[in-house]
Amino acid sequence: MTAIVLAAGKGERLGLNTPKQFIKINGKEMVKIAVERMFKLNPRIIILTTPKDYVERTRKLFEGVNSIKIIEGGKTRAESVLKALELVNEDDEVVLIHDGARPFFPVDKTLRCVRAAEEIGAATLAVPVKDTIAISSDNKIASFPDRSKLWALQTPQCFKAALIKKAHELLKKDNFLPTDDTSLILRYNLSEVKIVEGEHYNIKVTYPVDLAFASVIMEELVNE
Numbered sequence: 001m002t003a004i005v006l007a008a009g010k011g012e013r014l015g016l017n018t019p020k021q022f023i024k025i026n027g028k029e030m031v032k033i034a035v036e037r038m039f040k041l042n043p044r045i046i047i048l049t050t051p052k053d054y055v056e057r058t059r060k061l062f063e064g065v066n067s068i069k070i071i072e073g074g075k076t077r078a079e080s081v082l083k084a085l086e087l088v089n090e091d092d093e094v095v096l097i098h099d100g101a102r103p104f105f106p107v108d109k110t111l112r113c114v115r116a117a118e119e120i121g122a123a124t125l126a127v128p129v130k131d132t133i134a135i136s137s138d139n140k141i142a143s144f145p146d147r148s149k150l151w152a153l154q155t156p157q158c159f160k161a162a163l164i165k166k167a168h169e170l171l172k173k174d175n176f177l178p179t180d181d182t183s184l185i186l187r188y189n190l191s192e193v194k195i196v197e198g199e200h201y202n203i204k205v206t207y208p209v210d211l212a213f214a215s216v217i218m219e220e221l222v223n224e
């Protein structure tokens with residue numbers, strides 16, 4: 001399995017000067033927490049995307065670590081994925097794609113996600129939505145989807161390599177800005193996507209309040 005860890009975003013919603021992957025949670029850089037956890041899955045290699053100006057700093061952070069390739073990301077998340085996929089040669093392995101801003105993904109459930117991708121082609125971690133979700137029009141509620149069918153998608157997401165490479169090849173000629181990778185699989189009708197129920201503590205650190213949650217999650221919830 002090859003793992004792609006995406007950490008080339010600017011983290012603008014966090015409102016700090018440092019990209020969020022270098023912000024420390026309980027003394028350790030978020031990207032380091034995510035990558036160390038990823039190694040528990042025994043990937044053949046981890047490809048890590050980082051912002052252009054942070055390639056050197058990221059290389060320093062992982063000095064002496066084997067089986068990691070650090071590359072400059074793209075302008076969008078999808079471009080970063082594409083750049084990483086260009087380094088994946090094998091077509092018959094599973095490629096795992098993960099947002100580096102989710103440092104606490106559950107290892108056991110991610111393994112299930114990898115197995116599901118081996119079996120059916122594509123799989124994602126997700127949790128049932130706890131809020132009532134409304135669809136708006138002009139800032140007014142237009143309709144309510146049935147909550148019992150709604151899932152909040154997380155990462156890791158896992159794919160047969162050939163499938164996800166095909167998806168990103170097709171995206172090149174498409175005017176679509178995906179926020180994850182499973183959406184491409186359905187958009188181009190390439191496979192079914194299995195949902196593997198994940199954990200609510202697998203948060204994406206996005207807003208300032210998430211840093212407080214992350215600190216508590218690291219101390220009290222994550223022990224694998």
Ligand code: C5P
Nearest residue numbers: 006007008009075076077080099100101
């Ligand atoms: O912006 P968003 O929260 O969707 O980003 C998800 C992940 O993708 C983050 O871990 C971020 O660092 C990464 N990303 C990237 N390259 C970009 C934009 C985002 O690797 N150009």
